[in-house]
Amino acid sequence: xxxxxxxxERAARWREYRLRTSLKHTASREAIVEAFLEGGEHIxxxxxxxxxxxxxxxxxxxxxxxxxKLLEDAGLAERRDFQGETARYEAVELGExxxxxxxxxCSTVIEFESEEIEQLQREVAKEHGFAILRHxxxxxxxxxxxxxxxx
Amino acid sequence: xxxxxxxxERAARWREYRLRTSLKHTASREAIVEAFLEGGEHIxxxxxxxxxxxxxxxxxxxxxxxxxKLLEDAGLAERRDFQGETARYEAVELGExxxxxxxxxCSTVIEFESEEIEQLQREVAKEHGFAILRHxxxxxxxxxxxxxxxx
DNA sequence: CTTGGTGCAAACTCTTTGCAGTAAA
DNA sequence: TTTACTGCAAAGAGTTTGCACCAAG
Numbered sequence: 001x002x003x004x005x006x007x008x009e010r011a012a013r014w015r016e017y018r019l020r021t022s023l024k025h026t027a028s029r030e031a032i033v034e035a036f037l038e039g040g041e042h043i044x045x046x047x048x049x050x051x052x053x054x055x056x057x058x059x060x061x062x063x064x065x066x067x068x069k070l071l072e073d074a075g076l077a078e079r080r081d082f083q084g085e086t087a088r089y090e091a092v093e094l095g096e097x098x099x100x101x102x103x104x105x106c107s108t109v110i111e112f113e114s115e116e117i118e119q120l121q122r123e124v125a126k127e128h129g130f131a132i133l134r135h136x137x138x139x140x141x142x143x144x145x146x147x148x149x150x151x
Numbered sequence: 152x153x154x155x156x157x158x159x160e161r162a163a164r165w166r167e168y169r170l171r172t173s174l175k176h177t178a179s180r181e182a183i184v185e186a187f188l189e190g191g192e193h194i195x196x197x198x199x200x201x202x203x204x205x206x207x208x209x210x211x212x213x214x215x216x217x218x219x220k221l222l223e224d225a226g227l228a229e230r231r232d233f234q235g236e237t238a239r240y241e242a243v244e245l246g247e248x249x250x251x252x253x254x255x256x257c258s259t260v261i262e263f264e265s266e267e268i269e270q271l272q273r274e275v276a277k278e279h280g281f282a283i284l285r286h287x288x289x290x291x292x293x294x295x296x297x298x299x300x301x302x
Numbered sequence: 303c304t305t306g307g308t309g310c311a312a313a314c315t316c317t318t319t320g321c322a323g324t325a326a327a
Numbered sequence: 328t329t330t331a332c333t334g335c336a337a338a339g340a341g342t343t344t345g346c347a348c349c350a351a352g
Contacts, residue, residue, distance in 0.1 A: 024326050024331055045316090060334040065317065083232065083287070086316060101281045112275050117268055121290065124263050129295030130252045136234070138287045139272065144280030175306060175351050196341090211309045216342065237341065 010037050010076060010091070017074035031056035032067040042080060042088045042109045082109075082138065099136075103143035110143060161188050161227060161242070168225035182207035183218040193231060193239045193260045233260075234291065250287075254294035261294060 014033055018025065035052040036043065043051075049064045068089050071077035077089045082102050088109075098113040117137070125132045165184055169176065186203040187194065194202075200215045219240050222228035228240045233253050239260075249264040268288070276283045 022327095022331090026326070026332060028333065058334075062318075062335080063333060066332090081234065101276060101279060101283075103281075104284060110279055110281060112279065114271055114275055117271050117275075120265055120268050120271070124265055124268075125252065125290055125292070128252060128261055128263065129298070130254075130261060130290065131293045131298060132252075132290050133255060133292040135290045136287060137289075139276055139281065139283050140286060141276070141284040142282045147280065147282060173306090173352095177307060177351070179308065209309075213310080213343075214308060217307085 006093075007037065009094075013076055014071070014074060017070075017076075021070075023070070027056050028052075028059055028063050029067050029070075031059060032064055033071065036068070036071065036077065036089065037091060041111075042090050044086055044088050046086070048089070083140065099138065101139040101141065101143070103146055104140050105142055105146040108143050108145070112139075157244075158188065160245075164227055165222070165225060168221075168227075174221070178207050179203075179210055179214050180218050180221075182210060183215055184222065187219070187222065187228065187240065188242060192262075193241050195237055195239050197237070199240070233289065250289065252290040252292065252294070254297055255291050256293055256297040259294050259296075263290075 014037075017023070023029070031052040032048065035048055035055060040047065040051070045061065045064050045068070048068070049059065049061050052064065053059050068077055068079070071089070072079060076092055078092055080088045080090055080100070082088065082100070085107070096113075097118070098111040099117075101110040101112060102108075103110075121135065121137075122132065165188075168174070174180070182203040183199065186199055186206060191198065191202070196212065196215050196219070199219070200210065200212050203215065204210050219228055219230070222240070223230060227243055229243050231239045231241055231251070233239065233251070236258070247264075248269070249262040250268075252261040252263060253259075254261075272286065272288075273283065
């Protein structure tokens with residue numbers, strides 16, 4: 001069961017971060033962390049709030065923002081700012097990297113990865129004496145489902 | 152003089168758009184358009200306001216926003232939303248396409264283009280049955296100047 | 303004239319922050 | 328108890344919009 005161990009590994013990572021930074025263990029925070037880690041890729045703050053509120057009613061949006069920053073700092077989440085949308089967060093897979101295709105009709109996000117593109121990217125940067133720290137490669141368009149569905 | 156003809160060609164394009172959409176010819180608008188087309192790549196709205204105000208004092212920021220949308224619609228400008236920055240606009244070169252490296256220290260933007268990357272991008276999209284409408288490929292890091300300057 | 307453009311201020315959206323009350327350690 | 332966390336409301340930041348006034352056609 002691969003999913004089980006990934007979840008376990010993430011929980012451990014969070015616990016470790018919590019200890020390392022002397023964070024308190026609170027119901028609000030745990031509700032958000034659980035809601036985030038248990039599924040839903042590329043989730044928005046509002047969606048996450050709704051999901052976490054099912055575990056801990058009365059939760060506030062500000063706390064979701066604050067907690068996601070912690071998860072980001074812990075290396076468990078990455079913030080995505082796609083065009084024209086509010087921020088989303090994505091769970092990080094250790095050592096993995098991918099980029100995104102975003103459907104402009106249904107907002108679905110498809111992940112893709114291409115080592116060839118990454119390689120070319122590094123070469124281009126090198127030519128300009130530029131040291132890459134991070135990048136953003138996003139394709140906007142229409143996904144397969146929307147293409148066949150509409151009209 | 153290549154720049155001369157490019158400027159001419161842009162002015163013509165703008166005139167054509169203005170006629171086609173029955174826009175009025177106003178001092179505010181022209182000040183913004185001129186300020187935008189005469190230079191400064193990747194200019195922010197505030198910078199553009201300052202520049203245009205030298206031609207037409209009393210100009211308001213809202214008008215700059217409104218006018219840049221027109222230029223975008225006319226195919227003369229493209230809006231860029233780099234991470235952590237306010238929107239910038241870039242003059243469009245007909246038929247040209249490039250992506251960006253953004254220095255996280257000095258905010259300089261370096262343009263790059265790679266037909267190989269574009270090609271791979273198309274292939275990846277095709278594999279997923281995804282139809283690309285536009286894309287965004289941005290490298291964030293440290294430019295050559297900042298690398299040699301700091302420390 | 304009549305239609306559209308302008309500056310200003312107010313509204314909006316998303317995110318962040320201040321604060322008093324509350325719950326961990 | 329001491330310290331950090333929380334929800335709320337208010338503040339920010341950037342952009343958009345409503346409106347009365349003005350100017351172009």
